[in-house]
Amino acid sequence: MFETSELNIKNQRVQRLFKILFLLMTMLLIAPVLLILGTLIVKGGSVISIDFLFTSPTDGMTAGGIFPALLGTVWLVAVALLISVPLGIAAAIYLSEYAGENWFTRIINLAIINLAGVPSIVHALFGVGAFVLFFKFGTSILAASLTLAIMTLPVVIVATRESLQAVPFAFREACWNMGATRWQTIRRVVLPNAVSGILTGVILEVSRTAGETAPIMFTGAVFFTPFLPQGIFDQTMAMSLHLFVVSTQVPGVPENLPYGVALVLIAMVLIMNSLSIAFRIYLRGKKKW
């Protein structure tokens, strides 16, 4: 009754083959991550110290620390988030919960897709034209963060919209049937259950914002400034630009310094991502349906 036929054997062999193939592809994916991290730690690890993190560059940026750049990146990311998160979440709520299936919605969706596809250097030029020159913010944290915010807006919108859509439609229907308005339904049922996905999207956006170079190099970030930023109208150094500068623009930088800068930058991003993953696991444990 359970004899193995020729066909069975062949099927199982093919199935094993494909499993191994897919496994190999997955391993290939991990390789670059490990190689990058490994190289950075080996070459840049020796540079890292408390002093490196909390002092300014010295000797024409060939020595000293990275504190102004580190602080600058925190400023840029924080201000960009303050702008893009409320805007993006509001837009996503509209698109997911209010918008009907019509030409207006389709145009907005098309705009979001296109916004996500615009190269970052184009965003940079737009930022210069719009925020630095037209709104007269000058090269400042505000102009740079606005540029970053616009660039990352699609990420927030898409992540938020997807986590809103993941809340079963039956929940909304049950709520509407009770006489709840759309907003009451969103506030009491949809948002509380979508918040984990939204936060995950936001944290992922942070890691992307922290690493961007092009959008900030004409709008607010500078090669070098001895001053720490005091407010949103100051210029600032930034980690990503600083890495570019010490790697290519300044002669006489010790070989392991750029690796150290890169290691700190990637560590910032990885820490944010780990937080996001930990948070997701925590919330999944509290999954309610």
Added chain:
Amino acid sequence: MVASIQGAAIPPAAQTEQAAVKLEVRDLTIRYGNQPALSNVSLDIREHEIFGIIGPANAGKTSFLKTLNRMNTFNANMHVDGEILFNGLDIRHLKNVYALRSRIGVVFPLPVGLPMTVYDNVALAPRLSGIKDKADLDIIVERCLGRAALWDEVKDRLDSLGSLLSGGQQQRLTIARALSQEPEVLMLDEFSIAVDPVTTMRIEDVLKELKEEMTIILVTNLVQQARRLAGRTAFFLNGECVEIGETEDLFTGEIKDRRTRDYVEGRFG
């Protein structure tokens, strides 16, 4: 909790020698795009009756329910023509659909326990209508869960998630939630599909009691369930209301239409 429709309180339904008419449906036609779902249905649903609607899948039963509390507004593809009077008031053009919906409780085929605690599930509708006082809410929650025959099973875990109750319990939770609206009409759409027979019988007993306080519309694909509960029953078939009459008449040969008898006797459907 008494909300008002169109700004004015609903006048008490006209007193007739018979039971007053709660819902009056005239020439109701429903289309999805160009696809007709229900055509030219006219019927009256009387106060304090259990009105059964039977019929095979795709007969238009659920679409019919959706138009009664204007849930069709959420489906741009759904077109509704005809007149629906609730307590004598035309609901088609009323602005405050929320007041209408809060007067009509709905129970779905698959239980929908909202992802919040048992307590919050039942307290949601009162909270939406502005009741904040904890003591008031406690009373409502206990009363509604009690009437839905669920209180004894959940009174010690009101703080656990409603969506984690068993299927039968969730369906009773849904009923308790509908009751917390203090509805004038309770619509049940094939409530027993995902519920075991014992729970089904318990819910049926609950419905018989609730009839004293409200009007119940019972959509079911169990012909015998309609026979057990409904005073009058309509038979829907392929978007047409084939027959409306005293439920017993459908089973005892007083039927005008051949198709109704075939369905009731289980020859198709």
